Amino acid sequence: MGIDLTEDDAPSRIVEAAVERFGSVDVLVNCAGIFPSTPALEISRNEWERVFGVNLRAPFLCSQEMARWAVSNGRAGSIVNVASSAGVVARPGVAHYCASKAALIMLTKALAVEWAEHGIRVNAVAPGLVETPGVAELTSTEQGREEHHRKIARIPLARPGEPREIAEAVLYLTSASYVTGETLFVDGGYSAGRTLRD
């Protein structure tokens, strides 16, 4: 099912499709995100709104739709937002992305506190560098590849993560019954501090 998450009816279509197929919605993972690389001096209003539309507004509206369904059907639920280490460690060239992921981390806490009484837990995973199709696109130029190697040099575990390692963290949070409002950093130690390597 291909749905553009920035369209108004996307959240209701997603929840309706899940209920139709599975009979209920117990888990929502807000994973889609965009990370265009543009110097802050050149970010247009349109690009800023696109980044916030996909990375922050869509996770909020999908969570709200899922929570409305859960509350009106007396069901518990678990939401996992895919944030980023860029939500706590700033990087040049992606000011809108960093800001959207920082906001997503706070949104995770705010919804966790507000929806706890309904049995809905809200958590986030914050990946560091993970080799995905989106990242492969960024490394399609010589400059992109150089930056990629510099990023890897800053990761204490000295390698990018694998998508499977992020999925495992998501799976843990979906079933961690006493964890809510938490952001689990799955970034090889990147957000913990600097290494002494060059």
Ligand SMILES: NC(=O)c1ccc[n+]([C@@H]2O[C@H](COP(=O)([O-])OP(=O)(O)OC[C@H]3O[C@@H](n4cnc5c(N)ncnc54)[C@H](O)[C@@H]3O)[C@@H](O)[C@H]2O)c1
């Ligand atoms: N790969 C990394 O190094 C990394 C690091 C930190 C956080 N993240 C986060 O992980 C998530 C996944 O990133 P990825 O690396 O797999 O990226 P990706 O570009 O490989 O995949 C992103 C997915 O989001 C979907 N998407 C984008 N805009 C959409 C829209 N308007 N409607 C519906 N779907 C849309 C795309 O179709 C694609 O399937 C993102 O939220 C990203 O910010 C990735």
